[in-house]
Amino acid sequence: MKLIQYSAEYAQGITDYVLxxxxxxxxxxxxxxxxxxxxxxxxxxxxxNGILVSFFVLDSGSEKSKYTLQKNTMLLKSFSTDTRYVGQGFGSQALSALPTFMATNFPKIKAVVLGVNQNNLPAIRLYQKCGFKDTGRKYLGQIGWQLIFVLSLSKLDSK
Incomplete structure (x- = not known):
């Protein structure tokens, strides 16, 4: 699994993405x-293998304050796997590649936070499987309660 920051050369892949x-x-x-x-x-x-299978956005802006006030964190949002590739493990592979990607591209970031709808049980299980921890906090989003999860990246510092 290879994570790559979006640039215009990938515009067609985004256009062709099926969700x-x-x-x-x-x-x-x-x-x-x-x-x-x-x-x-x-x-x-x-x-x-050269095929765009999953997508997400990392955000360090003010929206992050709904999830955490901690410095050196980024918000993960809009996570999805192309409908044609769901159930093949690509979502978990993408999230498992995140710590290394963060260490290389955003080395000052110590944690990634996200909100997941409390009714989205498959996503909750996926995030937990990939090392995200439920903080026990939540907030009321546009489509219901969002559980706040965090992935600590600090363990990478010891390597």
Missing amino acids: RDDYYSKQPLIAVKQAAESQSSFPILAFH
């Missing part, structure tokens, strides 16, 4: 357009 159910996650094309208007948002593409 049939976008109730819990934003369409990548919309997320990329919104990120282009921000200095603090970084769309990330996850490739398996």
Whole structure:
């Protein structure tokens, strides 16, 4: 699994990305357009054997304050796996590649936070499987209660 920061050369891949159910996650094309208007948002593409299989945005802006007031953190949002590749383990592979990607590209970041709808049980299980911990906090988002999860990256410092 290879994580790559979005650039215009990947525009066609984003256009071709299929996300049939976008109730819990934003369409990548919309997320990329919104990120282009921000200095603090970084769309990330996850490739398996050269095929774009998953997508998410890392954000260090003010939206992060809904999740944490801790410095040196980034918000992970709009995570999805292309509908054509769901159930093949690509979501967990992308999230498992995140700590190394963060150490290389955002070395000052010590944790990644996210909000997951309390009713999105498959996503909750995925995040937990990939090392995210439930903080016990939540906030009321646009489509219901969002559980706040965090992935500590500090253990990478000891390597």
